[in-house]
Amino acid sequence: MRKVTKKELKSFKNKCIILGIESSCDETSVSIVLNGREVLSNIVSSQIDIHKKFGGVVPEVASRNHIMAINNVVDEAIKTAGIKKEDISAIAVTYGAGLIGALMVGVNYAKALSESLDIPLIAVNHIRGHIAANYIIDKKLKPPFYSLVVSGGHTALLEIKTYTKQKMLLTTLDDAIGETFDKVARVLKLSYPGGPNVERLAKNGKNMIALNYRDNKKDNFSYSGLKTAVLNYVNNMLNKKEEIVVADVAYTFQTLAIKQLLEKVIPIVKKSRSKTLVICGGVSANNYLKEEFKKSCEQNKIKLIVPPLNLCTDNAAMIASEGYFKLMNEKTAACADSDLVAVSSLPL
Ligand code: KG4
Numbered sequence: 001m002r003k004v005t006k007k008e009l010k011s012f013k014n015k016c017i018i019l020g021i022e023s024s025c026d027e028t029s030v031s032i033v034l035n036g037r038e039v040l041s042n043i044v045s046s047q048i049d050i051h052k053k054f055g056g057v058v059p060e061v062a063s064r065n066h067i068m069a070i071n072n073v074v075d076e077a078i079k080t081a082g083i084k085k086e087d088i089s090a091i092a093v094t095y096g097a098g099l100i101g102a103l104m105v106g107v108n109y110a111k112a113l114s115e116s117l118d119i120p121l122i123a124v125n126h127i128r129g130h131i132a133a134n135y136i137i138d139k140k141l142k143p144p145f146y147s148l149v150v151s152g153g154h155t156a157l158l159e160i161k162t163y164t165k166q167k168m169l170l171t172t173l174d175d176a177i178g179e180t181f182d183k184v185a186r187v188l189k190l191s192y193p194g195g196p197n198v199e200r201l202a203k204n205g206k207n208m209i210a211l212n213y214r215d216n217k218k219d220n221f222s223y224s225g226l227k228t229a230v231l232n233y234v235n236n237m238l239n240k241k242e243e244i245v246v247a248d249v250a251y252t253f254q255t256l257a258i259k260q261l262l263e264k265v266i267p268i269v270k271k272s273r274s275k276t277l278v279i280c281g282g283v284s285a286n287n288y289l290k291e292e293f294k295k296s297c298e299q300n301k302i303k304l305i306v307p308p309l310n311l312c313t314d315n316a317a318m319i320a321s322e323g324y325f326k327l328m329n330e331k332t333a334a335c336a337d338s339d340l341v342a343v344s345s346l347p348l
């Protein structure tokens, strides 16, 4: 794998076409992005229907399906973008965090493609990719700003200082918010994927004070107490053979889960100089979360950016965008070596 040359970097300032590859979980996605912000194609082949019958993602099944899909998804992304393989400036690939077998499919494909086209390869952290989705939405967005990451594996507030440097301000002491939505869905016997199903049911629910829960962790996020409160409530009702109004439980859980985010995030961003908040990760697809943050940010004069659904959930456009900003800022250091491997738990 070769490094980017000075001549290339100069020409990339005018035109840089990145092919992004994302395969960290159950979506095989390939995208072509121009100059970090313009999406020429973003193809997502989802395995949701395959994993639904198992009640969650089965890692081995996910890896096998990525292998079967990736070639076609790459071809479709290039065709839809209306470019030729030779037009691609560099490849960006998610190398962590995620399911190890699933990640390996994308990483190995990306290595082979960059080698055969003789172009640089950039290794991208999946969560940094979620944050970069906002560069696509707001063409003027540039650091410094604040980013709330709400996904299956993360609940974090970050101060994005530059395109390549950030500071973690808040994190979760236990479960991530998306993971909690999924666990609550399972307790309520809702099908996979849990988060969207909890949201759908919550629309017809009302507040149910019987949930015995108080958030007493001041400095960080914590979701295990809320999860346990739902679990205890459901078990108690089952023991007493009383009816559980699933919509009310979903409503109450969702309200408390989002309230915690608002209470901890808004005061920090409100005090900041940039007063700009971007929200990213799968849970930012939740409409109740978006509405509550919109209201609160308006009240507190904070600029809020939340990507549309197709850029909230896993996709390769965000990976290509992050790859671009990494390449343009870290230059030679952004390029991966031939010994690049997938990493299942990768810190930010
Ligand atoms: O970012 P993502 O696609 O994958 C990770 O990087 O983890 O996030 C997946 C998480 C899952 O836990 C899923 O249940 C949750 O995002 N999610 C939602 C919604 N859509 C997806 N949670 C709440 N409401 C939603 N509408």
Ligand code: ZN
Binding pocket: 126, 130, 151, 281, 282, 313, 314
């Ligand atoms: Zn994700």
